[in-house]
Amino acid sequence: MKLISTRDPSREGRSYAEVLLAGLAPDGGLYVPESYPQLSIQDLRALKGLAYTEVAFAVKKRLVGDSIPESTLKSLIMQAFSSHVFDAEDGNVTPVSKIGEGLYLQNLSLGPTASFKDMALQLLSREMEQQLEARDEKLFILGATSGDTGSAAEAGVKGLARIKLCMLSPEKGMSDFQKAQMGELSGGNIFNISIRGRFDDCQDLVKAVKRDPAFADLGAVNSINWGRISAQVAYYVSGYLQVASDIGEPIDFCVPSGNFGNAFSGYVAKRMGLPIRRIIIATNENDVLDRLFKTGVYEARGAQVTSSPSMDISKASNYERLFFDVSGNDAETTAAYMDAFSKNGTVDMRDFGLDTSAFAERGFVSASSTHADRIATIKQTYESSGQIIDPHTADAVFVGSHMKTDVPLVCLETALPVKFEETIKEALGFVPPRPPRFADLQEDGEPAGFSVLDTDVETLKGFLRNVA
Numbered sequence: 001m002k003l004i005s006t007r008d009p010s011r012e013g014r015s016y017a018e019v020l021l022a023g024l025a026p027d028g029g030l031y032v033p034e035s036y037p038q039l040s041i042q043d044l045r046a047l048k049g050l051a052y053t054e055v056a057f058a059v060k061k062r063l064v065g066d067s068i069p070e071s072t073l074k075s076l077i078m079q080a081f082s083s084h085v086f087d088a089e090d091g092n093v094t095p096v097s098k099i100g101e102g103l104y105l106q107n108l109s110l111g112p113t114a115s116f117k118d119m120a121l122q123l124l125s126r127e128m129e130q131q132l133e134a135r136d137e138k139l140f141i142l143g144a145t146s147g148d149t150g151s152a153a154e155a156g157v158k159g160l161a162r163i164k165l166c167m168l169s170p171e172k173g174m175s176d177f178q179k180a181q182m183g184e185l186s187g188g189n190i191f192n193i194s195i196r197g198r199f200d201d202c203q204d205l206v207k208a209v210k211r212d213p214a215f216a217d218l219g220a221v222n223s224i225n226w227g228r229i230s231a232q233v234a235y236y237v238s239g240y241l242q243v244a245s246d247i248g249e250p251i252d253f254c255v256p257s258g259n260f261g262n263a264f265s266g267y268v269a270k271r272m273g274l275p276i277r278r279i280i281i282a283t284n285e286n287d288v289l290d291r292l293f294k295t296g297v298y299e300a301r302g303a304q305v306t307s308s309p310s311m312d313i314s315k316a317s318n319y320e321r322l323f324f325d326v327s328g329n330d331a332e333t334t335a336a337y338m339d340a341f342s343k344n345g346t347v348d349m350r351d352f353g354l355d356t357s358a359f360a361e362r363g364f365v366s367a368s369s370t371h372a373d374r375i376a377t378i379k380q381t382y383e384s385s386g387q388i389i390d391p392h393t394a395d396a397v398f399v400g401s402h403m404k405t406d407v408p409l410v411c412l413e414t415a416l417p418v419k420f421e422e423t424i425k426e427a428l429g430f431v432p433p434r435p436p437r438f439a440d441l442q443e444d445g446e447p448a449g450f451s452v453l454d455t456d457v458e459t460l461k462g463f464l465r466n467v468a
């Protein structure tokens with residue numbers, strides 16, 4: 001099991017353990033498997049009815065190869081998805097429920113911070129700590145967040161001996177609940193910095209600090225990390241096993257997408273042999289991906305603020321992994337294509353001899369939704385099924401309901417509604433009930449636990465030198 005960079009023509013292979021701590025490849029590319037390990041129909045039959053941890057282990061060991069001993073991997077998975085961490089009854093960490101005829105919802109937000117990002121970050125953080133221990137090293141991670149990544153990464157890393165994590169977030173833009181979640185995790189090995197600026201400023205600061213050789217060893221936990229993508233494959237398998245009446249029958253998934261990490265994990269599952277027919281990409285008003293899949297033109301546009309804020313992106317970083325696949329694993333073409341995109345802010349695959357039909361051939365279709373669609377969908381889903389869905393999930397349910405055919409369709413639920421009370425109130429007239437595990441969260445007044453800094457690289461470097 002080797003991983004290669006999407007931009008390295010020499011195709012030098014690295015092990016899972018190596019890329020785990022690296023994030024980006026040295027050439028700026030993203031790591032992808034050299035070839036995809038397989039799950040046969042027999043393998044899938046054997047997994048039906050087993051606990052999530054068993055499914056996750058079967059999937060992950062194929063993706064990790066021999067770079068982490070199986071017994072170690074198993075124990076990390078058992079810890080990450082235990083009942084102390086996930087609020088799951090009877091070991092079903094990602095339960096599926098029916099919300100319409102042939103229409104299902106798979107809940108991915110039973111983790112400590114109530115978004116699907118816990119599914120990857122609870123495991124990734126443990127794998128990182130284990131690798132650092134094996135090498136007797138320490139890691140300082142610097143990241144930027146506009147919402148769910150921050151708290152999920154912090155909850156994963158909190159209390160680990162070998163990792164320190166510093167998260168930058170914009171002073172304004174996150175929900176009060178999200179701020180309070182992060183603030184509560186501050187202290188010990190977790191540092192929260194509120195930047196007097198926007199999310200883009202936070203990201204630029206991270207990049208600027210990393211360009212300084214003195215900070216070259218900083219780690220990353222953003223969704224381009226292969227550890228995150230590979231940890232998300234298992235819930236597609238689990239969702240499939242819960243929905244397919246006959247193992248082998250095709251089903252569709254609908255994925256609310258931003259940076260395309262979640263959806264690419266679904267594609268990995270498909271490439272490993274899971275009978276997924278279509279992966280339906282649902283975007284909000286920031287429809288970079290929807291335009292791409294329809295026209296073949298990948299064009300960045302300034303992100304606008306919407307009521308599904310975790311999908312407010314101007315480009316979809318993980319798409320590079322799909323392009324590499326579409327190009328026939330051609331690193332030279334991928335590097336040239338991504339170079340054209342970063343120079344011009346737009347790139348057309350047809351200029352690289354590739355046809356837009358390549359997406360549909362791989363099962364990708366897409367559509368987008370608006371604020372009004374989300375509000376109507378939250379209301380309608382509540383009235384017809386009694387379930388309160390969050391605005392991101394509503395993007396998926398809206399798009400999924402319109403694109404459904406005769407095969408079963410699973411919409412992925414990516415956050416709990418409690419994180420986005422205002423929008424739920426607008427849709428339903430009341431705020432969603434708060435799960436008991438968040439009863440004590442204090443979100444009134446100024447958020448505690450944040451150091452507030454100006455958008456200034458030198459000030460940030462000074463802060464980092466102090467706490468490193």
Ligand SMILES: *Cc1c(COP(=O)(O)O)cnc(C)c1O
Nearest residue numbers: 148258259260261262310414415
């Ligand atoms: C991060 C996030 C998304 C987008 O996921 P990608 O992997 O970036 O496509 C969607 N919904 C919620 C609630 C999120 O936190």
